[in-house]
Amino acid sequence: MKKTTIADVARYANVSNSTVSQYLNKRYEYMSTETRKKIEEAVEALQYRPNLMARSLKQKSTFTIGIIVANIIHDFSTKIINALEAEFDKKGFHMIVCNSADNPKKEREHVETLLEKQVDGLIVFPTGENQNLYIRLNQQKMPIVFIDRFIEDVAIPAVLLDNFSAMDMAVEQFQKQPLAIVTTSLALPITPRVERLEGFRQALRKRDLPIDERYIKNGDPSEIEEIFNELFALEQPPRGIIAANDRIAQELMVYIKKHNLHVPDDLQVIAVDDVPYAKFITPSITTLQQPILPMAQKSAALLLAKIKKEQLPHEPQLYRFTPILMERDSTI
Structure with a gap:
């Protein structure tokens, strides 16, 4: 079967080859709606498929x-x-x-x-x-x-997200102390993980709140439950936790349910990334949404x-x- 060409489309639509080429390259600035419709109908009727290899060679x-x-x-x-x-x-x-x-x-x-x-x-x-x-x-x-x-x-x-602004915004929302933050492992220097922990420290410092490294945690997903166990075994367990990403938020929700904690009475929670379930679960979870x-x-x-x-x-x-x-x- 003979392969359909731009010339075939142009003849069918009664326009020039260059007009078809402009349409295929989405250059519509000087093309009427009627012309675009005619070419679209011609492409569909003739089942034209651009030669991507030729296009790539021509336009490098x-x-x-x-x-x-x-x-x-x-x-x-x-x-x-x-x-x-x-x-x-x-x-x-x-x-x-x-x-x-x-x-x-x-x-x-x-x-x-x-x-x-x-x-x-x-x-x-x-x-x-x-x-x-x-x-x-x-x-x-x-x-x-x-x-x-x-x-x-x-x-x-x-x-990227302004991670320092995010942490300042988060700390401002809490009414109870002490506060904790948990993120995934720092084995690699992953920017949001590093910056969110430092941003948390800065936000505490700005408000003259104590910085206690026992409340600043990171670990692999398999270690997160144990990290929460360590936090809630402290003499003063956290009254507020920032889950620094959606993976931590999921693990925190599981932990809260498993240990029958009541949010926000026992524990206030903020999660970075507005995961879909955050607004549907009871109680709904305050989040910091990335734009x-x-x-x-x-x-x-x-x-x-x-x-x-x-x-x-x-x-x-x-x-x-x-x-x-x-x-x-x-x-x-």
Whole structure:
């Protein structure tokens, strides 16, 4: 069967080849709604499929973005992937999503695989352990944007939550003392984990509250129950806990139910990341929501500007976004 061409579509729609080409590349600025409809109908009627290989060779682009997430099971990861896909789709780009599981070796392997596939750019949740790799790629002008995290001394722009503001906002909500914070393991220098713990200390210091490291905990998911046991075995158990990410929040909800703790009477709770169940369980959980859409829009805009070799304005390398407080029953 003869393959349908742009010329076939143009004849069917009674427009020029260049007009069809503009339509396929989503350049609609000077195209009437009627013309777009005619071309759309022609594409459908003739079952035209663009030759992506030819397009890539002609424009020296694969129109593909590589995304390396740290852990795809996190609520934030799935939401930001969805938002990024919508942003890149507007510009005719597709995505390949890889999951590093916070493993530096897997992260490096994913980077190498994506480069072999000749992606046009990378968005990465870095583990922090592949500094030399990113320095080399940055020197080679590979378009890269970090999200959720950054790496010290690597001049790659990063889009992330203002973790210090988040912790200040969280501590302000509690009416009971002492306060505790729990995050996942610090075996790797993961930016939000490190910054949220330090932000918690700063927020206590700002309010002249004591900083007791016994209430500042981190560990692997398998260790979290034991961490809560240690906290509630203290002479003064915490009256408020910040779950520094959605994994910790899940473990905390299980612990609260298992030990018949009453929220907020026995324990006030705030979780970072507005997981769907937070507003449905009883009592509902106060959360700090990451502004997903603005963060995705900024990440996509930065990467596309790098791909197009546009001169970026002289702005900070770190783009921090203020969290949104979703106040619910767990802190009242």
